[in-house]
Amino acid sequence: MTEIAWQQKDLLSIADLSAAEIQLVLDTASSFREVSARPVKKVPTLRGKTVINLFFEPSTRTRSSFEIAEKRLSADSLNFSASSSGLVKGESLVDTALNLQAMAPDLIVIRHGHPGVPRMLAERVSAGVINAGDGAWGHPTQALLDAFTIREEKGKLEGLKVAMVGDIAHSRVVRSNIELLNTMGAEVTVAGPRTMMPVAVETLGVRAVYSLEEAIRGADVVMMLRVQLERHKKVMFPSVREYFQLFGLTRERLRSAKRDAIVMHPGPMNRGVEIASDVADGSRSVILEQVANGVAVRMAVLYLLSGARQEAGA
Numbered sequence: 001m002t003e004i005a006w007q008q009k010d011l012l013s014i015a016d017l018s019a020a021e022i023q024l025v026l027d028t029a030s031s032f033r034e035v036s037a038r039p040v041k042k043v044p045t046l047r048g049k050t051v052i053n054l055f056f057e058p059s060t061r062t063r064s065s066f067e068i069a070e071k072r073l074s075a076d077s078l079n080f081s082a083s084s085s086g087l088v089k090g091e092s093l094v095d096t097a098l099n100l101q102a103m104a105p106d107l108i109v110i111r112h113g114h115p116g117v118p119r120m121l122a123e124r125v126s127a128g129v130i131n132a133g134d135g136a137w138g139h140p141t142q143a144l145l146d147a148f149t150i151r152e153e154k155g156k157l158e159g160l161k162v163a164m165v166g167d168i169a170h171s172r173v174v175r176s177n178i179e180l181l182n183t184m185g186a187e188v189t190v191a192g193p194r195t196m197m198p199v200a201v202e203t204l205g206v207r208a209v210y211s212l213e214e215a216i217r218g219a220d221v222v223m224m225l226r227v228q229l230e231r232h233k234k235v236m237f238p239s240v241r242e243y244f245q246l247f248g249l250t251r252e253r254l255r256s257a258k259r260d261a262i263v264m265h266p267g268p269m270n271r272g273v274e275i276a277s278d279v280a281d282g283s284r285s286v287i288l289e290q291v292a293n294g295v296a297v298r299m300a301v302l303y304l305l306s307g308a309r310q311e312a313g314a
């Protein structure tokens with residue numbers, strides 16, 4: 001395992017992490033992965049620690065994998081429901097956070113529709129804060145689980161060619177993945193319709209192209225992204241049929257990637273829009289491995305941020 005001390009109180013952005021810290025999370029996740037394969041999937045590592053899960057946006061994978069990770073580590077979890085809280089009576093988010101802090105949680109996991117909310121919270125509470133997705137800004141645990149999956153499949157991150165295709169402008173997954181993959185020495189190409197490409201995207205340290213074939217030619221990793229209709233303020237493409245014709249990943253198109261290229265998708269996936277069903281379910285797809293690895297990665301993040309590593313003298 002990487003020999004560095006974990007110093008971070010919060011996990012808000014991949015940009016806050018060094019390559020050695022990313023490596024430490026991935027190595028720690030490797031050691032937690034076998035817990036999910038045991039007949040009794042539980043270790044006492046976070047016994048006596050309290051985690052609050054605050055989800056202000058829908059989630060299937062992130063929310064359930066944090067909850068499962070917390071249970072497997074024996075933490076006490078509270079799932080906060082915004083719709084039945086004082087927020088609907090006009091209480092501010094800051095006051096809500098301060099009241100939750102008064103109950104002495106060790107960690108708060110938060111997903112919110114507005115960028116920067118997890119950082120604002122982290123500045124006001126002494127609990128460690130984990131960003132589970134903020135607007136179109138960042139999704140650091142998704143990038144970590146994607147990196148873990150790539151490393152498992154390819155044995156490394158450095159020097160790999162990674163293509164990300166789809167709604168680049170509205171994807172928090174893309175932003176966090178670009179930060180992580182650049183830090184770890186991978187080569188990133190992004191592709192999508194011009195209407196879904198951020199202005200000056202190259203300044204993020206990526207190559208931008210406007211054709212799926214060009215993006216995935218010679219790629220080791222092809223990561224497809226959902227069109228984030230809920231974040232669009234106007235119509236960005238003429239029809240789903242045309243989008244699939246231009247940017248949908250089919251078996252035929254996948255032939256231009258490397259023969260052993262893997263196919264990834266962070267979910268939720270829209271079959272027949274950004275990816276054909278036979279590719280999503282095919283032998284090159286590691287989409288469900290990403291989900292499985294998400295539990296181990298979130299166990300690692302909870303463990304490192306809870307201070308358990310220092311307490312255990314690790």
Ligand code: CP
Pocket residue numbers: 058059060061062063133139142266267268
């Ligand atoms: N990948 C991801 O964040 O999925 P959910 O929205 O289901 O959590």
